[in-house]
Amino acid sequence: MISILSGDNKQNGLWELIERDKILTRDNFRDAEKTAKKSGRHIVEVLAEQHEKHVDKLLHIFSQYYKIPSIMLRNRIIAxxxxxxxxxxxxxxxxxxxxxxxxxxxxxxxxxxxxxxxxxxxxxxxxxxxxxxxxxxxxxxxxxxKYQNELEDEFSRIIQKSTAETLALHASPERLAEHVPIITMMNSIIERALSLRASDIHLEPTDSQVVIRFRVDGLLQQIVELPKELLRALVSRIKLMAHLKIDEHRMPQDGRFNFSFANRDIAVRTSVIPTLNGSKVVLRLLDTKEQLFHLRGLGFNGHDLHIIKKEIQRPHGIILVTGPTGSGKTTTLYTLLRMLNKEEVNICTIEDPIEYGLEGVNQMQVNTPAGLTFSSGLRSLLRQDPNILMVGEIRDADTADIALNAAMTGHLVLSTLHTNSAFLAFQRLIEMGVPPFLATSVTNLIIGQRLVRRICDGCRIPYRSMSKITETYADNLHLRENVEKLYSRKLIENRSLDSIKFTHGQGCKKCNFTGFRGRIGVYEVVTLDTDSSTSVLKDYSEKFVRTLAQSNGALTMLEDGILKVIQGATTFEEVLRAIKE
Ligand SMILES: [Zn+2]
The missing domain is CATH 3.30.300.160 (Type II secretion system, protein E, N-terminal domain)
Known part of the structure; x- marks a missing residue:
């Protein structure tokens, strides 16, 4: 061990880095040196403990100084x-x-x-x-x-036991799929995923193992590694459940099965694809009881809610939801459809895939091998005398052309666009070949969105140092200006940044020690009045549309995110992570 002496050259280098960041005084540092020497601990341990409110910055400095990366453990799931x-x-x-x-x-x-x-x-x-x-x-x-989690231990025990039993059986993978150990193992994996509120289970072969990962609150987490010998038996088991061809190893296969657990009926959408290392499986877990979709539950703020409710009343035009894959666009579309779903209207959809069944809505599934694409499906649907059309995604010129023309000829069209911001939607449509006049005149509403993880209510606590939080984000997020702005929109009741209590989750059993439970959207909602439409016709760049929309009162996703942090729904780190995506 390296001795810790004040005046040691190494420690001087460390002090210089800390001094440059102006977070501690020389006296603070000397104190830590003394304590370290007395207790036989390393100075960085003492510094991190004594100056907890600067721990992010200190870890960053230690990381630079010792040339090793730093890590925070509290929000991680560790298998x-x-x-x-x-x-x-x-x-x-x-x-x-x-x-x-x-x-x-x-x-x-x-x-x-x-x-x-x-x-x-x-x-x-x-x-x-x-x-x-x-x-x-x-x-x-x-x-x-994270060592103390009985549920995890029970799960590990079952997996270990059934692994050993399966390996002892010496039967063909197809036969094993019908034996108790593999059935038990697969069921416990699905049950574990459901109890962790996972949306997907990934079963991935590597060259020597089978890795099981769950997607929880949008993030993939490694859950267990199994011997490669189990791969074919597990895949056969899944194929059996999903009524797929067990002996087909070269072609991708899709299927579905139902699974009941803890009074819930779950539909499991199954996708099996061949890879170099063997079959890879993704199971999407869907609650069959139609989820209760409410705009407020999705996290729209009062200002945006008002606009959306007004805009969806219009009988024709197009409503677009934008964002990357996994940003919750489909849920927003379904929620809008449910609000529009009345007996006297004919709603038709073309989707890929159909994620939820909606009563009274004619839903059609894209089937590319059979020639049923978004554009050809949309053409057929137009002959069905619809009032409202939903197209899963506009991703090519053909679909864009039909969708916008339908919107112009008396239909209300809902769809999604894969763009990073709502303000980019016009540019994207026009780049796809839509005439600028058509794009600006038929677009009623654009909703840009991302999902952020919600702070767990089971373990929410205020940050120990509020000033640290406000200091960290005051400049790069323009906190004071934004608080003022949100206050002027009557979205918050408190206009003083210093009196806001920011919270986070410290981790508990309920949230699997991650501090987060469930997700909520952050949004930007754009509408154009006649004057704005005319100016967007001349300049449809993201920058111009953003400035114009903001001057008309729109909040950006970042501003809506700051609102959600102030309301205690999520954290600044989450908002920044989601928006960077
Ligand atoms: Zn918790």
Missing amino acids: PYIINLIPKEIAEQHSIIIFKKLGQDVYIAVTNPENSQTVDFVKKKTGLEPKIFITSPQEITHGLK
Whole structure:
């Protein structure tokens, strides 16, 4: 171990970096040096502990200084088979957590960057190559909590037991698919996914293993690794459940099956594709009880709600929802359709895929091999005398042309566009060949959106230092101006930034120790009045449309996100992460 002496050259270098960021005084640093020396701990551990409100910046500095990346553990899901690579007692004693495993690499969070003995120990104990990340003692405490999760332990136990039993059976994969251990294993994987509120299960073969990952609140999380020998049996089991051809290994197959768990009926949409390493499976879990879609529940603010309710009353024109894949566009479209779904109107949709069945709506599924595309489907639907049409996505000139012309000839058309912002929609349509006049005259409403994770109500606490939060975001998010703006729109009751209490989730059983539970949208809602339409005709660039919309009162996704942070729905980090996507 390197001795920690004040005046040591190494520590001087560290001090210089801290001094440059002006976060601590020389006295703070000397204090930490003394404490470190007295307690036999490393100075960075003491600094991170004594100056918790600067922990982000300090970790960043330590990371620069020791040339190792930094990591926060509190919002991560760590699978039990990963964290348990070293026993809890050792993790606690040496202040380390194993948080990830990738092939032969094992990722370790440490508080002491120069503790090479522990790293060697992990290498010997796991037989894997350690990759070191620096973290704070508080983050290790969060990490240690992830050891205590009985549900996880029960799940691991079932997986281990059925793995051993399956491997002992020596039957063909097709036969194994009908045996108890594989059935038990597959059912527990689906049940575990449902209890973690996962939307998808990924079963991915690597060259030596089968990796199971869940998508929870939009993020893929590794759950378990299984021996490669189980791949064909598991895939056969899934094919059996989804009524797919078991002996077909070369062509992609799609199917569906139902699964009941804890009084819920779940439809499982199944997709199997061949890869170099064997079949890869994705299971999408859909609650068959039609979800209760309400605009307010989706997180639209009062200002945007008012505009949307007014605009969807118009009998013709087009309503567009924009955002990348997985930004919740479909849910918004379904919610609007439900609001429009009345007995006297004929609603037809062409979708890929149909995610929810809507009563009284004629829903058609795209089938490209059979020649049924968005554009050809839309053409057929127009002969069905519809009032309202929903097209899953406008992604080519042909579909754009038919959809906008339908909107001009007396239909209300709803669709999505794959653009990063609502303000970019006109430019995208025009680039697809839609005449600018048509694009600006038929567009009633554009909703741009992203999903952010919701703070868990089970473990919500105020940040320990509010001033740290406001300082961190005051400049780059123009917090003071935005608070003023939101106040002037009557969206918040408090116009003083300093009296706002920001909160976050510290992690509990309910949220699987991530601090988040469920998701909510952040939006930007754009409408054009006649004057604005005329000026967009001349300049339909994103920048111009944004400025124009803002001067007419529109909030950007970032501003709506700040509103949601102030309301306690999510955190600044989440909003920034989602908007960057
Ligand atoms: Zn929680």
